Amino acid sequence: MSPVVPPATTKPTPTTDRRAERRRAIVEAASPLFAQLGYTDCDMERVATALGIAKGTIYLYFPGKQDLFFACVDWGMTRMQQAVIGAAETTKEPFERIGRAVRAYLEFFEKHPHFVELLIQERAMFKDRKRPTYFEYRDRNRVVWRAIYTQMQAEGTLRTDFPVERIMDVVGNLLYGTMFTNHFNGRTASLDEQYRAIMEAVFAGLLSESQRPQWTLPAPCAAPCDAPSPTSN
Numbered sequence: 001m002s003p004v005v006p007p008a009t010t011k012p013t014p015t016t017d018r019r020a021e022r023r024r025a026i027v028e029a030a031s032p033l034f035a036q037l038g039y040t041d042c043d044m045e046r047v048a049t050a051l052g053i054a055k056g057t058i059y060l061y062f063p064g065k066q067d068l069f070f071a072c073v074d075w076g077m078t079r080m081q082q083a084v085i086g087a088a089e090t091t092k093e094p095f096e097r098i099g100r101a102v103r104a105y106l107e108f109f110e111k112h113p114h115f116v117e118l119l120i121q122e123r124a125m126f127k128d129r130k131r132p133t134y135f136e137y138r139d140r141n142r143v144v145w146r147a148i149y150t151q152m153q154a155e156g157t158l159r160t161d162f163p164v165e166r167i168m169d170v171v172g173n174l175l176y177g178t179m180f181t182n183h184f185n186g187r188t189a190s191l192d193e194q195y196r197a198i199m200e201a202v203f204a205g206l207l208s209e210s211q212r213p214q215w216t217l218p219a220p221c222a223a224p225c226d227a228p229s230p231t232s233n
Contacts, residue, residue, distance in 0.1 A: 099218025
């Protein structure tokens, strides 16, 4: 058998770094503008003005407004997933990982409501898209949560009469609906109260009979779990 040759990696250069930073700056400026003005009324000139650059500069990074908008949605979902996964990775205990991820999700959209607006606009303006960006990212990370729930069932922590795929659907749909309800109707309870309600209503019922009497609410992260802004792709 021939030896496996590792793929060559390209080391970032100062030029590529600067280009990535400028691209990210454009996305950061455009995201709240799209949310505030709407896709139709947010033109490239407004984004350029917000950045203090020529409109033509934006076209060096994005062929058109639609490409820029999709980059903004993608960037928001990347940040959300990094915040959620980052919170889960602050502990090894499976139930605490889920709890911290749930709280990080609620906290992220409370801090960044403009990303909710972008999700709404994406669905309203681009109904011909194969799937909304939100669900592409959610499905991409199901493997992480599938492994955690499977482990908890194998250890006897969770009921085994409730399929793992159904658990993920119920939790995911509940959080998705909560995010939109908070955005449209305003939060009717504090973040901590809402987090506790979700964990008690859903996960206390999923625990096995032997684990239910021992159940306690998982502690949140010691520090905010929101991840720093990544470079948009």
